[in-house]
Amino acid sequence: MISRTRLRAMARKEWIQLKRDPRSMILAFVLPLLLLVFFGYAITWDVEDLPLAVVDEDGTQVTRELTDVLQATGDFRIIHRPESRQVADQLLIRNSVRGVLVIPPGFTVRLQGGRAAEIQMLVDGSDANTATIALNTADAILGRFARNAVLQGRSANLPVRAEPRIWYNPTLESRNMIVPGLVAVIMSIIAAMLTALTIAREWERGTMEQLASTPVARVEVVLGKLLPYLLIGLFDVAVTVTAGMILFGTPLNGSVLELAVYTLLFLTGALGLGIFISAAVKSQVLATQIAMVATYLPAVLLSGFLFEITSMPAVLQGVTYLIPARYFITVTRGIFLKGVGVEVLWAQGLFMAAFAALGLGLATRVFRKELPS
Amino acid sequence: MAEPRPVVVEELTRRFGDFTAVDRVSFQVGRGEIFGFLGPNGAGKTTTIKMLTGLLEPTEGRGWVAGLDVHGQRREIRARIGYMSQRFSLYPDLTIRENIDLFGGLYGVAGTRLEARRRWILEMAELQGQEGSVTGTLPLGFKQRLALGTAIIHEPAILFLDEPTSGVDPVARRRFWDLIDGFSHRGVTVFVSTHYMEEAEYCHRLALMNRGRLIALDTPRRLREEEARIRGSDPSSAPPPSLEEVFISRVEREGGAVLG
Ligand SMILES: Nc1ncnc2c1ncn2[C@@H]1O[C@H](COP(=O)(O)OP(=O)(O)OP(=O)(O)O)[C@@H](O)[C@H]1O
Ligand SMILES: [Mg+2]
Numbered sequence: 001m002i003s004r005t006r007l008r009a010m011a012r013k014e015w016i017q018l019k020r021d022p023r024s025m026i027l028a029f030v031l032p033l034l035l036l037v038f039f040g041y042a043i044t045w046d047v048e049d050l051p052l053a054v055v056d057e058d059g060t061q062v063t064r065e066l067t068d069v070l071q072a073t074g075d076f077r078i079i080h081r082p083e084s085r086q087v088a089d090q091l092l093i094r095n096s097v098r099g100v101l102v103i104p105p106g107f108t109v110r111l112q113g114g115r116a117a118e119i120q121m122l123v124d125g126s127d128a129n130t131a132t133i134a135l136n137t138a139d140a141i142l143g144r145f146a147r148n149a150v151l152q153g154r155s156a157n158l159p160v161r162a163e164p165r166i167w168y169n170p171t172l173e174s175r176n177m178i179v180p181g182l183v184a185v186i187m188s189i190i191a192a193m194l195t196a197l198t199i200a201r202e203w204e205r206g207t208m209e210q211l212a213s214t215p216v217a218r219v220e221v222v223l224g225k226l227l228p229y230l231l232i233g234l235f236d237v238a239v240t241v242t243a244g245m246i247l248f249g250t251p252l253n254g255s256v257l258e259l260a261v262y263t264l265l266f267l268t269g270a271l272g273l274g275i276f277i278s279a280a281v282k283s284q285v286l287a288t289q290i291a292m293v294a295t296y297l298p299a300v301l302l303s304g305f306l307f308e309i310t311s312m313p314a315v316l317q318g319v320t321y322l323i324p325a326r327y328f329i330t331v332t333r334g335i336f337l338k339g340v341g342v343e344v345l346w347a348q349g350l351f352m353a354a355f356a357a358l359g360l361g362l363a364t365r366v367f368r369k370e371l372p373s
Numbered sequence: 374m375a376e377p378r379p380v381v382v383e384e385l386t387r388r389f390g391d392f393t394a395v396d397r398v399s400f401q402v403g404r405g406e407i408f409g410f411l412g413p414n415g416a417g418k419t420t421t422i423k424m425l426t427g428l429l430e431p432t433e434g435r436g437w438v439a440g441l442d443v444h445g446q447r448r449e450i451r452a453r454i455g456y457m458s459q460r461f462s463l464y465p466d467l468t469i470r471e472n473i474d475l476f477g478g479l480y481g482v483a484g485t486r487l488e489a490r491r492r493w494i495l496e497m498a499e500l501q502g503q504e505g506s507v508t509g510t511l512p513l514g515f516k517q518r519l520a521l522g523t524a525i526i527h528e529p530a531i532l533f534l535d536e537p538t539s540g541v542d543p544v545a546r547r548r549f550w551d552l553i554d555g556f557s558h559r560g561v562t563v564f565v566s567t568h569y570m571e572e573a574e575y576c577h578r579l580a581l582m583n584r585g586r587l588i589a590l591d592t593p594r595r596l597r598e599e600e601a602r603i604r605g606s607d608p609s610s611a612p613p614p615s616l617e618e619v620f621i622s623r624v625e626r627e628g629g630a631v632l633g
Contacts, residue, residue: 003481005478005481005483006478006479006481008478009474009475009476009477009478009479010475010478010479012474012475012478013464013467013471013475016466016467016471017464017466017467020466021466205462205464205465206458206460206462207462207463207464209428209458209460209462210458210461210462210463211479212428213426213427213428213451213456213458213524214451214476214479214480215448215449215451215452215479215480215481216479217448
């Protein structure tokens with residue numbers, strides 16, 4: 001039913017047009033790298049001079065030494081010494097400080113008695129990266145402090161531990177989580193922007209009617225338009241993975257092949273949706289805007305890429321189940337970081353296959369008026 | 374075995390909501406005929422052509438193109454005809470050769486046949502040696518002939534041209550009609566709509582449309598003779614009315630009838 005000659009003619013034409021359109025070229029090849037660098041580095045600023053509040057509920061010579069050590073490293077700047085945790089919480093909420101160190105009463109006694117001596121570090125988890133680094137840094141400093149204390153014969157061998165109390169983002173996503181998530185975001189952008197640019201153009205220029213007057217079938221038009229973008233999508237995934245490894249050391253623990261298959265599924269659905277939108281509104285500008293709202297924004301905001309789903313309001317959490325990027329990000333993170341495959345991610349795979357089928361169906365249907373059969 | 378008539382239309386109707394764009398139109402076109410479609414803006418010419426080229430589903434009535442039903446065999450029809458739309462849209466960002474090859478592929482023309490057809494189109498459009506130029510920068514007259522070439526790359530026996538010469542200079546128009554004449558001599562049926570009266574003279578038969586209805590259908594000569602008779606002028610002394618005059622008075626009479 002599908003003619004290979006016609007399909008090849010469509011795909012070739014689409015590829016040539018893509019190649020000659022600077023906007024598309026930038027979207028396809030430059031934007032992914034820019035995003036990678038932007039998200040990668042924006043989230044990995046070194047923690048230096050982090051404003052800190054210290055609630056010293058113990059108030060001994062030892063705890064004063066400890067805060068001095070913290071201050072002296074240059075990583076933290078103690079700018080407040082509030083009386084109570086409540087006041088400290090307010091400082092954190094108002095963003096006056098980025099972290100609160102709470103030294104509980106009895107800390108010194110426990111330390112000197114050789115028992116586990118814990119302090120608490122409260123950080124604002126909505127800035128996941130800063131929070132992680134703050135915690136790790138504090139942990140390291142306190143560890144050193146404890147070891148010194150041991151060396152000075154002042155305590156037994158149990159270390160001081162920073163016990164994190166984190167707001168908003170309990171898993172603390174680091175940039176390792178960013179790279180796999182970015183794969184999904186980049187795919188959404190490609191799908192939304194590229195299809196909007198090239199498909200609405202067919203109507204704006206009247207070429208759709210000329211196409212429709214040939215015996216080309218709907219499926220051939222849709223598949224012909226899809227193929228070049230699928231290729232670009234795979235290429236972008238390869239680039240993102242490689243760049244992620246080189247720039248950020250993000251490992252790819254799972255199978256490249258599985259990643260490619262899931263990517264193709266996601267991309268097919270997203271492209272189909274893009275085709276549907278741009279064919280329905282028939283204007284490049286409008287199509288780009290709607291596509292942004294319909295695919296790109298959810299991929300960034302509701303997929304778990306930037307904001308932890310479990311900390312969203314219940315209604316929004318429900319909405320995320322309808323966002324294909326949510327499943328795709330679970331898949332990419334699983335494959336990248338945990339090295340798991342279809343044996344764990346089959347449910348996501350099923351959902352994404354359904355999404356791909358829906359996208360293809362919508363895209364094909366939307367040409368019903370123009371292209372019979 | 375008799376070949377089916379290229380175009381047969383019976384009471385063909387197309388409505389957009391309450392508005393009737395084409396109202397119970399009936400006619401037949403014979404093989405090798407140049408069939409002209411005339412009418413003021415909005416008369417329903419494009420709508421009729423779209424129904425005959427498989428681009429638009431008729432609301433009512435029946436029609437056959439190359440013996441194929443305009444209701445159920447739209448895709449088959451599209452493979453058998455050539456259609457050049459009012460905007461004759463090629464892809465402006467593709468080169469001349471890429472446009473030719475694209476439509477070749479879409480019509481299933483490949484291999485040595487494609488090569489031969491490509492050579493023929495380039496020669497016909499006088500674009501030899503320019504295959505690599507981007508189509509968007511071509512002068513309109515060249516674009517128009519290239520569009521004609523791509524529309525008939527599969528050598529269809531029936532050709533639908535919707536105002537193919539609009540915006541093209543008179544010399545280019547003249548040459549375009551020489552081409553059409555050539556096709557007709559080789560047995561190709563040409564269905565063409567136009568606004569230019571001097572082009573109407575080249576047609577074997579003319580259909581006059583107004584407000585969705587067919588108000589006259591005859592050869593240019595007989596249309597003129599009839600007009601002269603209606604005016605009551607002596608055919609031997611007074612100059613025969615021009616097609617333009619025929620056209621205007623027909624539409625005016627029709628308009629009066631519709632209003633009255
Ligand atoms: N898709 C549509 N929806 C609603 N009305 C339409 C549609 N297509 C055409 N029409 C209307 O049908 C009427 C006939 O249009 P058509 O394009 O067939 O005229 P035409 O004779 O080709 O005119 P022109 O010489 O300007 O090309 C017009 O009034 C037009 O507005
Ligand atoms: Mg028209």
